[in-house]
Amino acid sequence: xxxxxxxxxxxxxxxxxxxxxxxxxxxxxxxxxxxxxxxxxxxxxxxxxxxxxxxxxxxxxxxxxxxxxxxxxxxxxxxxxxxxxxxxxxxxxxxxxxxxxxxxxxxxxxxxxxxxxxxxxxxxxxxxxxxxxxxxxxxxxxxxxxxxxxxxxxxxxxxxxxxxxxxxxxxxxxxxxxxxxxxxxxxxxxxxxxxxxxxxxxxxxxxxxxxxxxxxxxxxxxxxxxxxxxxxxxxxxxxxxxxxxxxxxxxxxxxxxxxxxxxxxxxxxxxxxxxxxxxxxxxxxxxxxxxxxxxxxxxxxxxxxxxxxxxxxxxxxxxxxxxxxxxxxxxxxxxxxxxxxxxxxxxxxxxxxxxxxxxxxxxxxxxxxxxxxxxxxxxxxxxxxxxxxxxxxxxxxxxxxxxxxx
DNA sequence: CTACAACGACAGACCACAAAGAGTA
DNA sequence: TATACTCTTTGTGGTCTGTCGTTGT
Numbered sequence: 206x207x208x209x210x211x212x213x214x215x216x217x218x219x220x221x222x223x224x225x226x227x228x229x230x231x232x233x234x235x236x237x238x239x240x241x242x243x244x245x246x247x248x249x250x251x252x253x254x255x256x257x258x259x260x261x262x263x264x265x266x267x268x269x270x271x272x273x274x275x276x277x278x279x280x281x282x283x284x285x286x287x288x289x290x291x292x293x294x295x296x297x298x299x300x301x302x303x304x305x306x307x308x309x310x311x312x313x314x315x316x317x318x319x320x321x322x323x324x325x326x327x328x329x330x331x332x333x334x335x336x337x338x339x340x341x342x343x344x345x346x347x348x349x350x351x352x353x354x355x356x357x358x359x360x361x362x363x364x365x366x367x368x369x370x371x372x373x374x375x376x377x378x379x380x381x382x383x384x385x386x387x388x389x390x391x392x393x394x395x396x397x398x399x400x401x402x403x404x405x406x407x408x409x410x411x412x413x414x415x416x417x418x419x420x421x422x423x424x425x426x427x428x429x430x431x432x433x434x435x436x437x438x439x440x441x442x443x444x445x446x447x448x449x450x451x452x453x454x455x456x457x458x459x460x461x462x463x464x465x466x467x468x469x470x471x472x473x474x475x476x477x478x479x480x481x482x483x484x485x486x487x488x489x490x491x492x493x494x495x496x497x498x499x500x501x502x503x504x505x506x507x508x509x510x511x512x513x514x515x516x517x518x519x520x521x522x523x524x525x526x527x528x529x530x531x532x533x534x535x536x537x538x539x540x541x542x543x544x545x546x547x548x549x550x551x552x553x554x555x556x557x558x559x560x561x562x563x564x565x566x567x568x569x570x571x572x573x574x575x576x577x578x579x580x581x582x583x584x585x586x587x588x589x590x591x592x593x594x595x596x597x598x599x600x601x602x603x604x605x606x607x608x609x610x611x
Numbered sequence: 612c613t614a615c616a617a618c619g620a621c622a623g624a625c626c627a628c629a630a631a632g633a634g635t636a
Numbered sequence: 637t638a639t640a641c642t643c644t645t646t647g648t649g650g651t652c653t654g655t656c657g658t659t660g661t
Contacts, residue, residue, distance in 0.1 A: 574647090574648080575646095575647070575648090576629095576630075576631085576646090576647060576648070578629075578630070578648095579628090579629070579630070579646090579647050579648045579649095580647085580648055580649080581648090582628075582629065582630095582648070583627095583628095583647080583648035583649045583650090584648080584649065586626095586627075586628085586648085586649080586650095587627095588626080588627095588649080588650060588651075589626080589651095590625090590626095590650085590651055590652065591625080591626085591649075591650035591651025591652065592624095592625055592626035592627085592650080592651070592652090593625085593626040593627040593628075593648090593649085593650090594626070594627070595626090595627060595628090596627080596628085598627095602650075602651090604649090604650090614661100615660105615661085616659105616660090616661085617658100617659085617660085617661100618657105618658085618659080618660100619656105619657090619658085619659100620655105620656085620657085620658100621654105621655085621656085621657105622653100622654090622655085622656105623652105623653090623654085623655100624651105624652085624653080624654100625650105625651090625652085625653100626649105626650100626651105627648100628647100628648095629646100629647095629648100630645100630646085630647090631644100631645080631646075631647095632643100632644085632645075632646090633642100633643085633644075633645090634641100634642085634643080634644095635640100635641085635642080635643095636639105636640085636641080636642100
């Protein structure tokens with residue numbers, strides 16, 4: 206299983222599609238996931254380079270390999286030397302990103318190391334969600350997005366306060382500075398939309414469609430700097446870095462995080478930080494401390510990257526489906542380093558905790574209703590034991606009158 | 612320590628029908 | 637090419653049911 210693309214059976218598998226539970230080469234990934242709107246929602250990530258069958262969650266910078274949770278645990282938990290390896294959370298993506306988008310994202314990060322710190326933030330800051338034409342702000346979906354982002358921002362600010370006020374314990378925890386940087390990056394870049402949205406004239410979110418962008422494999426070629434002829438060779442090469450044409454895979458991964466788009470990605474980033482700081486910040490964590498391996502904590506840092514966000518089709522649920530553990534979805538910490546009671550809290554921190562928990566509680570992760578009219582109809586339909594009944598038939602539940610026909 | 616029952620949580624199935632989408636004339 | 641029509645597919649919510657994990661005996 207794995208290693209070879211499960212669809213074409215020829216190329217080396219690079220991408221793991223969670224929805225299909227399949228390992229795919231990039232060509233097949235593109236073909237399959239450009240088929241329709243549903244397939245475009247599939248979240249994908251890299252394939253674990255150890256077992257070649259599970260979605261990679263981390264990238265070990267030292268070893269330059271992408272690993273799934275199990276392999277990461279096997280590799281890093283057993284050895285004291287390996288346990289110090291720096292690991293990066295891998296991001297998922299959805300939609301059908303064109304080579305243009307990918308190359309744009311990756312090139313500006315690959316081209317200039319300082320981009321991650323300045324250009325990225327600056328460039329994104331110049332793009333505003335409100336830049337979608339004036340009328341768009343009235344558009345329900347855009348409005349909704351704005352609220353989500355606003356909420357995410359508030360949450361991020363809360364988290365920032367939490368992190369600042371919460372001392373970190375435990376050597377295996379990720380760098381607090383990095384996480385803080387992520388929060389700041391998020392706050393600094395939440396005004397972004399894609400340049401295409403901004404440049405699309407009268408187009409708003411709904412009109413923005415990835416399909417408009419060329420998706421030919423030649424572009425992948427350009428993107429990854431390899432010829433089609435060379436692809437086989439490179440796919441067969443054990444060093445995946447060759448394929449990506451990057452000196453350091455972590456740079457490419459950073460690009461995913463650095464260009465976090467609106468909404469879901471922002472939420473993902475918030476959760477990224479949330480998971481990291483929750484150990485010290487959440488009072489829940491103080492009472493529900495479990496003894497799970499540190500890697501699980503790292504697993505919760507998996508953030509989301511979704512191209513399809515730009516189409517306005519995705520929501521928080523998409524983000525949730527982005528390979529994060531169920532614990533992440535629930536926002537519950539899974540592992541907590543020792544944290545003495547004395548290190549807890551000032552009043553401001555308590556306030557921040559309360560606000561954070563309140564917002565977490567009120568945030569909605571429920572499913573998205575695509576057709577309001579159908580929802581409205583379903584809500585008033587008569588039922589028998591929860592099932593719809595034919596009009597005129599006996600029913601035991603009438604939503605409108607709360608009555609029975611028999 | 613093992614086996615079993617009881618319990619809760621959760622996911623999926625089920626239903627009718629309007630609306631959306633595809634196909635054809 | 638545009639329009640009208642038919643047929644198929646999709647999506648909606650409350651309840652039930654089966655499965656799984658946990659807990660207590």
